[in-house]
Amino acid sequence: MSPRTDRPAPTRRPTAPDGLLVVDKPGGWTSHDVVGRTRRLAGTRKVGHAGTLDPMATGVLVLGVGRATRLLTYLVGADKEYTATVRLGVATTTDDAEGDVVARADASGVARAALDAQVARLTGDIEQVPSTVSAIKVDGRRAYARARAGEEVELAARPVTVARFDVHDVRRVAPGGDGLPDDGPAALDVDVTVVCSSGTYVRALARDLGAALDTGGHLTALRRTRVGGYGLDLAVTLADAEAQADRDGVLATVPLATAARATFAVRELSAAEAAALSYGQWVGPSGRPGAVAAIGPDGDLVALVEDTRRRGEELARPVLVLAPA
Template identity: 70%
Template sequence: MLVVDKPQGWTSHDVVAKARGLAGTRKVGHAGTLDPMATGVLVLGVGRATRLLTYVVGADKEYTATIRLGVATTTDDAEGEETTRADASGVTAAALATGVAALTGPINQVPSAVSAIKVDGQRAYARVRAGEDVELAARPVTIGRFEVHEVRPGTLEDGTVVQDVDVTVVCSSGTYIRALARDLGRDLGVGGHLTALRRTRVGGYGIDGARDLDALDAWPADVPLDTLPLADAARATFPVRELTADEARALSFGQRIPAGGTGPVVVAALSPAGELVALLEDRGPHARPVLVFAAA
């Protein structure tokens, strides 16, 4: 695995293409797309680690963001065209707290129309750019934390008063922070959009362990890329089960072993030498391998 601090202006695909060149393989994937405007944690899988990405995608995520109250846009972020402006000077701290509380916990969220969700086989953003009106269905997401840190009033060139709200959001997979900004502004009656977004964590992978692309770009061509070993990557994502040598051998052949008592939870099974052997899931009295990494 390779955890990258994606710079602003890069697409997630741009980062994958860069990593393919650095790693010398086309077998590179990513978990959880970031918009070009956003920065922060992008988890890449290289080689066999791409098989772990399915599970990383579903992990919870943490963001820091700035929401501008008083302006709505076509994309719900700063890259879109303005659709409305409204004086946000009347939004009180109490009203803001009420609006944030209403968007915390389990909610039904309508994703931004300009998103990568497919509608009849075509990305929603492609349909919008083609001039279509796209209405996406609401989907259940969970906002575990929606915390306001600072509110900074400002005035636009036409005299419209806006409020820039700095927040931290912890949410389930599939949550759109742009849509959260849109809905907060809508509920407060002034409109809103996202002006800055930084992802600080994906599951167990934090920004502190992310690599800067400039540093990777300077990596010597004759030195293997310093990636996160499979076992360490698995420890950051799954509960761990330590195996005996006999259990590790059986799993390497795809055989079941006695259940570990974890229930229907995927766990990382590590050999006595600390290597990732397989991902396991208890099924009744046995644990069966979901993915096997160790060769028989």
């Protein structure tokens, strides 16, 4: 039996109120790392996130604390906005800067007109093959786990929407510059903004752009600037979140109703409707497609509702009750 130690147990922080925390994820951290740190800051294990960011990426990571974790299912599908840098002339195993280089080509001769034409082809409703190191499951295992084990991974193309794919700047990278070998070909760095549907891989856009231009391509930088209605203006660093929790005694979160108003259409409820929904009962229709945030007279989020036909009548059914009776 090991001897007892006199070291005191770590003090548990007060439990944070139910709500969202929008974090500006630092580079080098996994999304799970951020969740782990937030669990300690929030004094609860009931913390989750609404969409993974790769370790090399920075920017908006939406976390749910307490009952807000139940909202995350509906936030995962929100559209997203990124700023990124695509390097043309170098292809990697992971389609980003963390992978091994598999091919190099001289990209210095790519004309701006040709670049814009291929960017246009990758904009709108497209079929995209995800990166082989994505988190998509293949026969029960993540694609990245199979790829790292040396297995051949083939993923099917799937429909995604790229609402915006804007080129802001194009810079030539000379041999020997910014990680290029002295005796290798020149590359082009392309700064872009991408607004896309959930499930779109910006790494795959970089890969496909390079393939279309016969140069190869990968991401050298990626920053998520928005998820649904949550942008960098709402985001805090982990250091700032910890400082705030230390100063105020408890981690601050975005209240459920405020969080819902940022992304969902809103329906203001009567007292009778709020009571009915709290019991899981259906109410009159909202007249809007998709999930609608139903806010009670006291300003609290009661439920998410969706219009549905039942017995020939259009009604709003609660798909998520957050203020049960």
